[in-house]
Amino acid sequence: MTNTLNFRNSVQVALFVHELSGQISDGMWENSIPHNHWKWLIDLKLEVNPDSLGPNFKISRKYNFANSELIGIIGDRMCNIANLKENGVSDEMISEFNKYSRHCLFLEDDYWVKKRKKFLGYFGTYKDYEKACKGSYDLKKLKRELIDMKNIVNNFSHLKINNHKCKY
Secondary structure (H helix, E strand, O other), X not given: OXXXXXXXXXXXXXXXXXXXXXXXXXXXXXXXXXXOHHHHHOOOEEEEOOOOOEEOOOOOOOOOOOOHHHHHHHHHHHHHHHHHHHOXXXXXXXXXXXXXXXXXXXXXXXXXXXXXXXXXXXXXOHHHHHHHOOOOOOHHHHHHHHHHHHHHHHOOOOOEEOOEEXXX
């Protein structure tokens, strides 16, 4: 059986893919106990399925995605991801450009020249990129989304083991 995690909407999936999974493995929860808590991310299938929210497997710890310290450090970046997704930007482009800034347009080494060409080919201009980064998500709306995601990921009550509800 494939480990699947169902979220309510595509913005939640994008936030998980482009930020929160990395925070679980290498960021906020990097050295958390149990030390192998992140292994559930390997070969994980993410889906939008509001009728069957949460994981179809047991996760060994709980995560507070709405942690004020986390939002204080990367909240603006997560708003950017949410707004890009809400505005129909592809996951590939979100992954590559969710942290892109105007100064990147002026870097001249080969890496940045190639990246700038791809950026301009997709967005057109930096102004168009800025428009794509604007949307309904501000820190307040982001926090509500993260609270929902926390509840979705941490809720195991739908799992049954030995015909008894799990108690987590």
